[in-house]
Amino acid sequence: MAPWVQEFWRMLGLTLSMLFIGFLVGQTFLFFFLACLTYLSWHLYNLYRLEQWFSQGRKFEPPEAPGIWGDVFYHFYRLQQRNRKRKRKLADMLKRFQESTAAMPDATVVLGPRYEIEWFNKAAIQLLGLQSPRDRGQPITNLIRYPSLHHYLTQANFENTAIKFVSPNNPSMMLSVSVIPYAETQHLLLARDITHLHRLEQIRSDFIANVSHELRTPLTVISGFLETLQDAQTCHEFERPLLLMTQQTARMRNIVEDLLLLSRLESEANGNGGVMVEVDEMLKNIYEEATVLSGEQKHRITVSVEKDLTIYGHPEELRSAFSNLVFNAVRYTPAGGEITIHWYSDKEGAHFTVSDTGDGIAPEHLPRLTERFYRVDVGRSRHQGGTGLGLAIVKHVLNRHQGHLHIESQLGQGSLFRCDFPNR
Ligand code: ADP
Numbered sequence: 371m372a373p374w375v376q377e378f379w380r381m382l383g384l385t386l387s388m389l390f391i392g393f394l395v396g397q398t399f400l401f402f403f404l405a406c407l408t409y410l411s412w413h414l415y416n417l418y419r420l421e422q423w424f425s426q427g428r429k430f431e432p433p434e435a436p437g438i439w440g441d442v443f444y445h446f447y448r449l450q451q452r453n454r455k456r457k458r459k460l461a462d463m464l465k466r467f468q469e470s471t472a473a474m475p476d477a478t479v480v481l482g483p484r485y486e487i488e489w490f491n492k493a494a495i496q497l498l499g500l501q502s503p504r505d506r507g508q509p510i511t512n513l514i515r516y517p518s519l520h521h522y523l524t525q526a527n528f529e530n531t532a533i534k535f536v537s538p539n540n541p542s543m544m545l546s547v548s549v550i551p552y553a554e555t556q557h558l559l560l561a562r563d564i565t566h567l568h569r570l571e572q573i574r575s576d577f578i579a580n581v582s583h584e585l586r587t588p589l590t591v592i593s594g595f596l597e598t599l600q601d602a603q604t605c606h607e608f609e610r611p612l613l614l615m616t617q618q619t620a621r622m623r624n625i626v627e628d629l630l631l632l633s634r635l636e637s638e639a640n641g642n643g644g645v646m647v648e649v650d651e652m653l654k655n656i657y658e659e660a661t662v663l664s665g666e667q668k669h670r671i672t673v674s675v676e677k678d679l680t681i682y683g684h685p686e687e688l689r690s691a692f693s694n695l696v697f698n699a700v701r702y703t704p705a706g707g708e709i710t711i712h713w714y715s716d717k718e719g720a721h722f723t724v725s726d727t728g729d730g731i732a733p734e735h736l737p738r739l740t741e742r743f744y745r746v747d748v749g750r751s752r753h754q755g756g757t758g759l760g761l762a763i764v765k766h767v768l769n770r771h772q773g774h775l776h777i778e779s780q781l782g783q784g785s786l787f788r789c790d791f792p793n794r
Contacts, residue, residue: 377438384409413439420446476562477545483555485510485523497561499539510559514538519547528557534564544568579633582626589626593619621755628759631690632742635766647685649692649713649722650675656693657711660700667705676714681791683771691767694760695724695787701754703728703784719793725786731779739777740765764789 385405392401416439423432423443432443468491471478477494479487486509487500494500498514505513511520522533528549537543544565550558596616599608657673664671681688699709703726712723731739731746738744743758745751751758761775768775768789779785 373438373441380437381409416442476560479510479559479561481510481549481557481559485557487513488556494561496539497537497543497545497563499537522547523549534568537563575633575636578629579637582629582633585622585626586630589619589623593623621752621757624755625757625759628757628763632759632763632766635687635763635770638770644683645685646680647683647688648680649688650677650679652685652689652692653711653713656689656696659693660696660709663697663700667700669700669703669705669707669709671700671709671711673711674713679713679715679720681720681771682794684767687767687770691764691789692722692724694764695722695789698756698760698787699724699726699728699785701756702726702750707784717793718790720791722789722791723786725784727784730781730783730785731777732781733779736777736779740775 385402388401388405388408389398392398395401416435419433419435420439420443423430423446432447434440435443468489472491472493474491475493477497478491479494479498479500480489482488486507487505489506490498490500490502495502500513511523516535516538518533518535522531528551532546532548534544534546537545542565543563544567545561546564547559547561550560552558593616596612596619600612600616603609653673653675657671660669660671696709696711703709707727709724709726712721712725714721735744735746739746740761742762744761745756745758748758764787765775767773768791771791772794773789773791776788776790777785778788
């Protein structure tokens with residue numbers, strides 16, 4: 371029989387038997403009242419036992435109870451058993467997760483909504499110099515006082531971005547730090563030891579800088595002598611070889627100068643020594659140089675500039691980036707083509723664009739254009755006097771000005787190169 375039907379019969383049986391006794395003794399109402407009171411007391415007593423069982427932490431088996439209360443106890447017990455199992459499973463999972471992250475060589479720090487430290491693994495002690503329990507609950511920027519970390523966390527743009535800084539615990543260790551937001555307000559900070567990689571990068575850039583520097587003097591001497599020989603006009607036979615040698619030496623000097631500029635851009639600290647740069651004045655000069663470069667090809671070059679729009683930065687670097695883009699447009703646009711230079715601002719910041727009606731670039735080349743020595747057509751680039759380093763320089767200069775290079779191009783239609791500088 372279903373428990374509720376059983377309970378109903380129990381209640382009915384009690385009431386009817388009491389009514390019957392009441393009827394026999396002539397106190398029907400009193401015995402009916404007594405039946406109700408007994409039934410209610412029994413329920414209250416079982417409710418009390420349930421409450422007692424709960425208050426004991428529900429650790430023990432539920433008390434035996436007849437009727438519907440037996441079922442109630444049993445269901446609670448089952449529910450409690452299930453919850454306990456689930457809790458144990460979750461705790462096991464959490465323990466395993468903590469054990470695995472603790473064993474990781476990378477530092478892992480769980481940060482709360484205000485970037486306060488909630489948990490960290492063993493590697494964080496070694497890499498970031500955190501200490502448990504002293505540092506728990508403290509904002510991470512109070513403990514690791516690097517402006518780059520502060521800036522990274524306040525701008526909160528964590529997608530595919532990472533910052534590098536020296537370990538606060540070990541000055542010879544270089545760290546790459548990234549943050550992954552999760553669960554709405556939580557953040558996972560990961561720090562990886564990249565000392566080895568950093569050293570290799572440094573060796574590479576030092577090597578390039580040294581080689582370029584060493585080549586500079588011999589090249590200057592060679593081109594000086596070539597000029598003298600050309601001026602002397604000793605023999606008609608040597609005219610062409612001398613011309614070719616002069617052109618190739620000039621190319622090598624351009625490459626060396628670009629490589630030196632790139633290593634300078636890489637090694638110098640960001641954002642130091644900037645000034646307000648008058649871009650309209652700078653563009654006037656670049657326009658004149660582009661007209662000279664265009665020469666007989668007579669490109670139609672137009673410049674539109676928002677008056678008094680300045681930018682905080684390094685004038686020489688910006689000049690180099692802007693002129694690289696403009697000279698590329700001249701080089702890769704057939705004679706008579708149109709080149710438009712635009713310097714303007716909107717609510718997102720300042721923008722410098724160069725668009726041309728040149729040959730355009732196939733989409734598969736676009737992601738690699740800013741790599742060093744990457745050219746779509748090597749022969750053409752060399753013929754135009756390109757070094758293959760122009761767009762790499764542009765990218766580095768923009769990085770140093772918190773800018774971003776955006777390229778749009780369609781084969782046969784032309785290209786648009788846009789430098790976006792965020793509002794500061
Ligand atoms: P380069 O010295 O060869 O011009 P860059 O780094 O400046 O080197 O440019 C890389 C390559 O991108 C060039 O070789 C060229 O193929 C392509 N490129 C750059 N600007 C343009 C442009 N405005 N139109 C078409 N192709 C371009």
